Amino acid sequence: MFQNKVTIFITLIILLLSQSLFAVDTTENSNLTITDSTTADSVIIQPVAGVENLENTADNDIPAFRSERLNALIFMLLFSVVILLYTRWARSGKELFLRKINGLDEVEEAVGRATEMGKPVLFVPGLQEIDEMETIAGISILGRVAHITARYGTPLHVPVRYPMVLAAGQEVVQQAYIEEGKADSYDVDMVRYVAGEQFAYTATINGYMMREKPATNLYMGAFFAESLLLAETGNAAGSIQIAGTAQPAQLPFFIAACDYTLMGEELYAASAYLSREPLLLGGLKGQDWIKLLLIILIITGIILASFNSAEWYLNLFESV
Amino acid sequence: MSLVEFLQIWIIAFFTLSLFSFLYKDNPFYKLAEHIFAGLSAGYYVGLIWESVILQQMIDPMFNNGKWWLVFPGILGVLMFSRFSKNYSWISRISLAFVMGTTAGIFLVSELHGKVLPQIQATMKSLDPSQGFAGFILALIIIVGVISTLIYFYFSKEHKGALGGVAKVGIWFIMISFGAHFGYTVMARISLLIGRVQFLIDDWGGSIVQLFS
Numbered sequence A: 001m002f003q004n005k006v007t008i009f010i011t012l013i014i015l016l017l018s019q020s021l022f023a024v025d026t027t028e029n030s031n032l033t034i035t036d037s038t039t040a041d042s043v044i045i046q047p048v049a050g051v052e053n054l055e056n057t058a059d060n061d062i063p064a065f066r067s068e069r070l071n072a073l074i075f076m077l078l079f080s081v082v083i084l085l086y087t088r089w090a091r092s093g094k095e096l097f098l099r100k101i102n103g104l105d106e107v108e109e110a111v112g113r114a115t116e117m118g119k120p121v122l123f124v125p126g127l128q129e130i131d132e133m134e135t136i137a138g139i140s141i142l143g144r145v146a147h148i149t150a151r152y153g154t155p156l157h158v159p160v161r162y163p164m165v166l167a168a169g170q171e172v173v174q175q176a177y178i179e180e181g182k183a184d185s186y187d188v189d190m191v192r193y194v195a196g197e198q199f200a201y202t203a204t205i206n207g208y209m210m211r212e213k214p215a216t217n218l219y220m221g222a223f224f225a226e227s228l229l230l231a232e233t234g235n236a237a238g239s240i241q242i243a244g245t246a247q248p249a250q251l252p253f254f255i256a257a258c259d260y261t262l263m264g265e266e267l268y269a270a271s272a273y274l275s276r277e278p279l280l281l282g283g284l285k286g287q288d289w290i291k292l293l294l295i296i297l298i299i300t301g302i303i304l305a306s307f308n309s310a311e312w313y314l315n316l317f318e319s320v
Numbered sequence B: 001m002s003l004v005e006f007l008q009i010w011i012i013a014f015f016t017l018s019l020f021s022f023l024y025k026d027n028p029f030y031k032l033a034e035h036i037f038a039g040l041s042a043g044y045y046v047g048l049i050w051e052s053v054i055l056q057q058m059i060d061p062m063f064n065n066g067k068w069w070l071v072f073p074g075i076l077g078v079l080m081f082s083r084f085s086k087n088y089s090w091i092s093r094i095s096l097a098f099v100m101g102t103t104a105g106i107f108l109v110s111e112l113h114g115k116v117l118p119q120i121q122a123t124m125k126s127l128d129p130s131q132g133f134a135g136f137i138l139a140l141i142i143i144v145g146v147i148s149t150l151i152y153f154y155f156s157k158e159h160k161g162a163l164g165g166v167a168k169v170g171i172w173f174i175m176i177s178f179g180a181h182f183g184y185t186v187m188a189r190i191s192l193l194i195g196r197v198q199f200l201i202d203d204w205g206g207s208i209v210q211l212f213s
Helices: A002-029 A046-059 A067-091 A104-115 A133-152 A163-179 A198-212 A227-236 A251-257 A264-275 A278-306 A311-315 B003-023 B028-065 B068-082 B091-122 B133-152 B161-213
Strands: A121-124 A157-158 A190-192 A217-218 A240-245 A261-262
Touching: A002 B028, A046 A133, A046 A157, A067 A278, A067 B091, A104 A121, A104 A133, A104 A217, A104 A240, A104 A261, A121 A133, A121 A198, A121 B028, A133 A157, A133 A163, A133 A217, A133 A240, A133 A264, A133 B091, A157 A163, A157 A198, A163 A190, A163 B091, A190 A227, A198 A227, A198 B003, A198 B028, A217 A227, A227 A240, A227 A251, A240 A251, A240 A264, A240 B161, A261 A264, A264 A278, A278 A311, B003 B028, B003 B133, B003 B161, B028 B068, B068 B091, B091 B133
Parallel strands: A121 A157, A121 A217, A157 A190, A217 A240, A240 A261
Antiparallel strands: none
């Protein structure tokens, strides 16, 4: 109960901060990650752009509360309340159903295959920093995978591109090994910094795949131009491959070269699906409810628009 | 062509061909290129971050522009060094938690405001037949595509019956979109390859011709 109240309080603080500080440039902020899906090199100086935006924000004397963005606040509160309610429901012990997601069901089997073959599992958590949702999702899945490798005693290799991802990866892997009672089997070098440059990182992983021939390759996170380079090399090395990303431009390559692919939101659902933790499952159910709500809102809008009386309704979704 | 330019072209050509040699199989040339590439990039990024982040974004504004509050992100950065100690490595979790927590908070707003709301609004198309056949069909495609794709990502019910049918339509839309992305991206990659081949033929080939002429 107390924990829920704290969560609500923190959510409100974040909301207010976001509205007053960050939401001012939200439209621009969503473009801060400068990536090109063709050459697809993600720019290293992301924090610099962010800092500049915040500085500009302060200089322009934008009000602390922007009433024209009230709609975003209301939606945010609504979504937060729904997720909190479902989380609470899940905690009360209610059985929550999740449909089968093929790629995720195969993760344990793929790790089992590596165990039988006595070969390592390669986990690539994507090419972006820890301040990207896909990377956080990838690290979260890494924690679940590490539980399985710890249980089976399978070697795990996790090359990373950023120091913060290295630290987060080491934390979750170590925690998983401790929880499985295999703290002694944990090796800090399981998660290893490789290179900061996109294709240097890719070249190193490709070399590893051809030399060590991991039985299972898991690619979970944000990927760009290297997606096919990785997946095709893994395919040539004879590994079972499961990929998951929310980058629409890279998904086709993973679908073509991997055995299973998690598309978009399946990546975010993966952690809840694999762990079956009530807290995460509740969040996922809450998101499903929000999707239904959005569909109802869209259909209402379509009906109103078809009768030429949607202007006031469309304004409710205006993004200023 | 000066001697320096000549050497540059030959070094670039050597590493380009070494990396291409991976197409045949893993070999010592690829290994050499791989290790030099990884090592150079690590060194380059240390220099880049020192100059563009630590000096330009922290030290300089803090001491020259009086932005003393930048000391806080600086402290969070310093805490990451606690990872070198076995006993105190837990301290680095404070920085990690800060970054991950603020990311979730900021993205909550930016995704909703920058993506969800505009996309909902853009999907509310009129199905009034008076807008013309083409407009009607386009609106219908967008509406059916968005709703069926949303249904595909609905995890709380088994995709059977009517729900399964709509989800199947959704996966068709997703696959058609992937096909378009695939074609577009392959075209872009081919242009990258053309750039490399052009370098090998024009620049490197030109230098070989010059060498023997």
